[in-house]
Amino acid sequence: MLITITACSKEPPQSQKAALLPAPMLHTDPSDVIAHQSLKTMIATLEAPQNSTYDLYRTDLDGDGRREAIALFKTPYGFWCGIHGCTMLIMQAHNDHFSLVNAVQPVREPIYIKEHTTNGWKDLLIRVSGRTEKAKNVALTYSGLKYPHTPANLPAIDEFAHIYATPAFNE
Numbered sequence: 001m002l003i004t005i006t007a008c009s010k011e012p013p014q015s016q017k018a019a020l021l022p023a024p025m026l027h028t029d030p031s032d033v034i035a036h037q038s039l040k041t042m043i044a045t046l047e048a049p050q051n052s053t054y055d056l057y058r059t060d061l062d063g064d065g066r067r068e069a070i071a072l073f074k075t076p077y078g079f080w081c082g083i084h085g086c087t088m089l090i091m092q093a094h095n096d097h098f099s100l101v102n103a104v105q106p107v108r109e110p111i112y113i114k115e116h117t118t119n120g121w122k123d124l125l126i127r128v129s130g131r132t133e134k135a136k137n138v139a140l141t142y143s144g145l146k147y148p149h150t151p152a153n154l155p156a157i158d159e160f161a162h163i164y165a166t167p168a169f170n171e
Contacts, residue, residue, distance in 0.1 A: 039071055039098075061092075
């Protein structure tokens, strides 16, 4: 007859103890109400007309789980819009507010969001038209700090590039 005696320790050896790590930081997606409040603040800061109107589209552009805000202004015509299009503001979402990435102008719909990223941010596709040169599709790619300010200066891309992109503003 063989009797085996084993003992159990209440604590694992030091080499098997798991290191305590800080809890991961949770990202909070700010609400549309906060997006509108941030836009009203920017309108006031820019001394723009308080009756400015815009369409708002929310999507996660930088992959952090928070939806950025894209605002395409509609009126007043002489302030935000001209014969070639209107101003589009791109705002980065933080837990409880938005900050301006940059303004892009002039812009006309349709606007598309690609899954492809440049410097960690999704590419935006827009159509440049209403000018003396031929209408074209262009890609707005993130530089690491902002998107291009003037899409008319960008080279044309494939006219069917938008097929695999998500339309913004529920086109």
